[in-house]
Amino acid sequence: MGLKDEIIRLFGETATQLPEDIIIALEKAERTEDDPISKDILGRILANVGQAKKESKPICQDTGIPIFYVEYPRIYSQEKLKRIIEDATAEATNIIPLRPNAVDSLTGENTGNKPFLHFEESDNLKIDLLLKGGGSENVSSIYQLPNSDINAGRDLDGVRRCILDSIFKAQGKGCPPYIVGVAIGGSIEEVAYLSKKQLLRKIDDKNTIDELNNFEECVLEQVNQLGIGPMGLGGKTTALSIKIENSMRHPASFFVGISIGCWCLRRQTL
């Protein structure tokens, strides 16, 4: 099988199969909820996930923006990989099928699907695909600290306030229970990129920095105290995980990027 066909297969797997770690977290949440509405919602979510896999159909009609994280050895040309991925995206749109999600902002014309590509040189070829839904993307945000509205200073407590504020504002709009990626750094594109990349970490993945690992667990508990719940209709599970990455910043700047994933976070690796 050529690389193009493997990427088409990757599209199919990603759109139709929710990663196992997220299924396990949703099952645990379903057992934890005692409110009949939130329990019913999680039960239906899990039934839909099972049906999607069984019938090889996209779990959600919003098959998202395809975001590729490509690690490649020097023997490959970046230009050639880009072309292969673009061709695979066009074919996958018809075959899987994927919903056309690339709208020209000026003309309003929907032209199919446009993959977002991130390349990095490495010893081995590894392709991560994230199909990122629009609803959860719309509730993602970037904060600049200090922020007097939420009394947030330039420290981890300030970051905690940003996360709580963003989830409180999101309520049920982005399809909770959420999967949250956070990054601290010195430029807006860096925290946007790194926070989204945190969504690739598995639910049970531990942060290698103890302080951040504790922070992730502690803020997750606080987010779940908000009671927003599955689909924003109340309950104990507002988020399944929070993952954070720390990065260098300019002395003048302190940005916090918050990328929010819906429960239906579709990510697979080739």
Next chain:
Amino acid sequence: MISLNFPLDQKEILDLKIGDRILINGTIFTARDRAHQFLMEHHLGNIDNSIIYHCGPLIKDDLVISAGPTTSSRLNRYTPELIRKYGIKAIIGKGGMDDAVINSLMGKAVYLSAIGGAGITYAKTMRIKNAYNLEFGMSEAIWEFEVKDFPAIVTMDSRGNSLYKQIYKKSEAIFRNQLL
């Protein structure tokens, strides 16, 4: 579970209250951002007194593959006028809508929530009857579906109650406390 066959008479709609779990039978029309703009500027008579579904479906070969709800709050600005102009009886979406919409539902209509991401569950209840404005693209076109046992929850009723607003207020108190 209450089975509702649309078009409902007005009393049945007014009797629905937040938290009621229902199964919808009848005709629904999808409409997202661009369709709402179109429905404001033109008049599509078939939509009179019907149900609007905030949804951009995934369709192939005239079959509905996956068709869950999209976020309703983007359509807040059009909805009071849409309800008035077309006599809309019910809106299905996700995430809830604002106070202006709550007011425009009063004594007239209800807002029903579907589960975001559960696309196949809903697709299985649908059959395509018609399509309008296909030039807007698959997700923005207006699709007319016949649905059978489409599951939904009443989350904003015709008496000014909103389950979303209740959750928002509760979470706001907790959030303010967490910021102390």
